[in-house]
Amino acid sequence: MSHTLLVTGAAGHLGQRVISHLLDTLHIPAGRIVAATRAPEKLSALAARGVAVRRADFDDPASLDSAFAGAQRLLLVSTDAIDRPGRRLEQHQAAIAAASRAGVGHVVYTSMPLPEDSPLLIAPDHAGTEKALAASPLSWTVLRNCWYMENLFMSLPGALAEGHWYSAAGDGKVAYIARDDLARAAAVALASADVDRTTCTLTGSEAFSAEDVARQVAAAVGKPLDVVHVSLQDLIRGMAAATGWPEAVATVFASFDTNTRAGRVGMVTDDYRKLTGLAPMKFADWLATNKTALLG
Numbered sequence: 001m002s003h004t005l006l007v008t009g010a011a012g013h014l015g016q017r018v019i020s021h022l023l024d025t026l027h028i029p030a031g032r033i034v035a036a037t038r039a040p041e042k043l044s045a046l047a048a049r050g051v052a053v054r055r056a057d058f059d060d061p062a063s064l065d066s067a068f069a070g071a072q073r074l075l076l077v078s079t080d081a082i083d084r085p086g087r088r089l090e091q092h093q094a095a096i097a098a099a100s101r102a103g104v105g106h107v108v109y110t111s112m113p114l115p116e117d118s119p120l121l122i123a124p125d126h127a128g129t130e131k132a133l134a135a136s137p138l139s140w141t142v143l144r145n146c147w148y149m150e151n152l153f154m155s156l157p158g159a160l161a162e163g164h165w166y167s168a169a170g171d172g173k174v175a176y177i178a179r180d181d182l183a184r185a186a187a188v189a190l191a192s193a194d195v196d197r198t199t200c201t202l203t204g205s206e207a208f209s210a211e212d213v214a215r216q217v218a219a220a221v222g223k224p225l226d227v228v229h230v231s232l233q234d235l236i237r238g239m240a241a242a243t244g245w246p247e248a249v250a251t252v253f254a255s256f257d258t259n260t261r262a263g264r265v266g267m268v269t270d271d272y273r274k275l276t277g278l279a280p281m282k283f284a285d286w287l288a289t290n291k292t293a294l295l296g
């Protein structure tokens with residue numbers, strides 16, 4: 001199989017790791033890989049290895065025709081444009097339309113668990129993108145990625161400094177998975193010959209409540225960490241005060257807790273092992289590697 005494989009968002013954290021897995025784990029020749037990004041200048045090391053680096057910006061659909069030309073399989077990395085509801089969906093729709101025009105056969109998309117009818121305020125972009133793929137002429141693999149273990153870097157350093165972790169998630173659990181495992185899964189799906197229309201939910205092997213995480217983190221770093229359960233409104237107010245974010249932005253981030261409380265990211269599946277043949281990294285192993293960084 002000698003398809004040309006294209007990765008969008010190639011300068012992002014996930015995109016860079018996907019390309020690294022294509023090259024160094026799956027040993028795909030660099031000449032079969034296209035790295036598409038808004039910032040080609042950041043990927044000069046990949047260009048030096050023989051990867052084609054092209055400019056692609058979903059906000060500039062005209063850039064996508066030349067960027068996607070010649071690719072048979074494309075990884076559409078969901079963007080981080082969550083500043084305006086619906087903007088990210090417009091970007092993804094532009095990418096899907098351009099992939100169809102360019103003659104791409106198969107698209108792999110990074111979605112989230114249970115995006116339909118979700119209380120998470122950024123979920124409609126993912127649900128809408130999945131619908132756009134279903135309505136397109138393409139075949140696809142939807143990777144419903146559960147939350148990264150690395151997301152804990154956003155909340156735990158501050159929480160550890162104070163000794164308190166504010167949560168509105170109740171006893172809802174999260175089946176965290178390491179971002180690098182998700183990159184490996186995306187690389188495997190992209191490099192496969194699969195031309196079906198399939199959806200997998202990629203999770204870690206265990207799910208943890210905030211208390212479960214706090215207990216393990218406190219033991220690993222040797223500092224106390226109490227979970228303080230608060231109402232959604234108090235979480236929004238506290239987040240806005242601590243960060244200076246407008247209340248609308250804090251409301252979006254607080255909806256992650258509502259989603260967790262509703263049990264929508266606590267499922268543990270075997271899809272990662274089915275796709276890659278490997279077990280996902282254990283949280284305890286991730287923690288052992290990252291405990292110093294969690295102290296900020």
Ligand SMILES: NC(=O)c1ccc[n+]([C@@H]2O[C@H](COP(=O)([O-])OP(=O)(O)OC[C@H]3O[C@@H](n4cnc5c(N)ncnc54)[C@H](OP(=O)(O)O)[C@@H]3O)[C@@H](O)[C@H]2O)c1
Binds near residue numbers: 057058079081148
């Ligand atoms: N499952 C989770 O826990 C979780 C956590 C955080 C984010 N995510 C989602 O997963 C995606 C990848 O995660 P990450 O860690 O790599 O995030 P990241 O490092 O913040 O990367 C953001 C990505 O968005 C792309 N992007 C932004 N605007 C774009 C545009 N106009 N056109 C094309 N691409 C655009 C960037 O591509 P270039 O810079 O290369 O152009 C980059 O790949 C995120 O963007 C977000 O949708 C998931």
